[in-house]
Amino acid sequence: MSLILQIETSTTSCSVALAKDGKLLSSKSINQRNIHAEVITVFIGEIFAANGLTFEEMDAVAVSSGPGSYTGLRIGVSTAKGLCFSLDKPLIAVETLEAMASGYLSRIKEVSGEFLLCPMIDARRMEVYTALFDQQLNRLVATSAQIIDQESFKQHLDQHRIVFFGDGAAKCKAVLGYHPNAVFTDGFLNQAEDLTQLAAAKFQQKQFEDVAYFEPFYLKDFIAGKIGSR
Template identity: 55%
Template sequence: MVTILQLETATQVCSAALSVNGETIALKELAAQNIHAGSLTLFIQAVMEKAGLSFADLDAIAVSKGPGSYTGLRIGVSTAKGLCFALDKPLIGVDTLKMMTKGYLLTDENYTGLVCPMIDARRMEVFTGLYDSRLAEVLAVEAKIIDETSYQEQLSDQLITFIGDGAMKCSETILSPNARFSDLNFNSATHMSQLAFEAFKTNDFEDVAYFEPYYLKDFVITQAKKKV
């Protein structure tokens, strides 16, 4: 029996879950701004108590590794690494966009189109990739500015479902009868369960000392316009 604690903090969603052999047994999450630092450890404790498990019962820690929010990813990965060091457990890094795609595919097992997860990166930019129904990468992960020409080649003969907190803002720009958009939340630690379990079975672990989130873009500090 493989028990994994899973953390997702790449967007405004703060999420913790426990899985056993790839099936979620406990979940605690909330979508709100700037809550990760104060809520993540509380959510972890909540799922451990709900499942009636101790930290010694864990076999690994899995964390959403990005792309996504710089601050959110730092908090999630730092927490995961701290637990791994303290408990001497392996660390599993789960691609955030692939996790979102997996979450969507779990809602429709007969879906044969493409899935385009999008994480809002402000204005008309998103962190995105494109996957088929078997989770194979069709287009590589990138920071992409969306305009009227985006995905038109793929949409000419294939259905694409756009998901994530960056998808809905693109619904008036990406126009095609083959484009559909979902406003449901797929940034949930529960969607890591099968991916993390598969990684555990193949010993696909991260180096705890050197692992860093996949930011995709450099963090830029903007200066305040008003001088105090």
């Protein structure tokens, strides 16, 4: 039995969810830049209240660990760690791109048949954080920051259909959309419910993080920008 609070703040989407035994109970989210710190604890309180549950009843906190927005990841991980410290609960980290792939299969899956999954998170200009998975979530290409050009993923695209999705995919469509095996799914937003299956599996296997020393997976060093920039 497991009741897990799930937190997703790696992109412009700020989302929280409650899941019990690998099944979603409730979720709440908003897609708006620079609002995460303002709403995340409010959302958490609201979903617990809506389900008639207290914080003490949860068994773990799962957080989308990156890559993604530096500020968003800091807010999500800090919130998760604060809850784990204060309530003495274990912390579960779920890699963001893997969660996105799982979420696509569970709640989107507009494409039928055999295909590969390529989640993309915007990393400014023509660069994206990305990885490549099969439909069993086996990782075929490691997570990396890539500048997308017409040669990107060519080896896999020549042999498989690839579904590109996430907030970094739209800007890559003009570059990769020429390929007959490239499929683009518009409007995919990261959601905390995407962590559900992966977090439940990690809970069962007791794959917990050290709450004191865990840090988000930034992938790249933080570069300060103008107010309002990512």
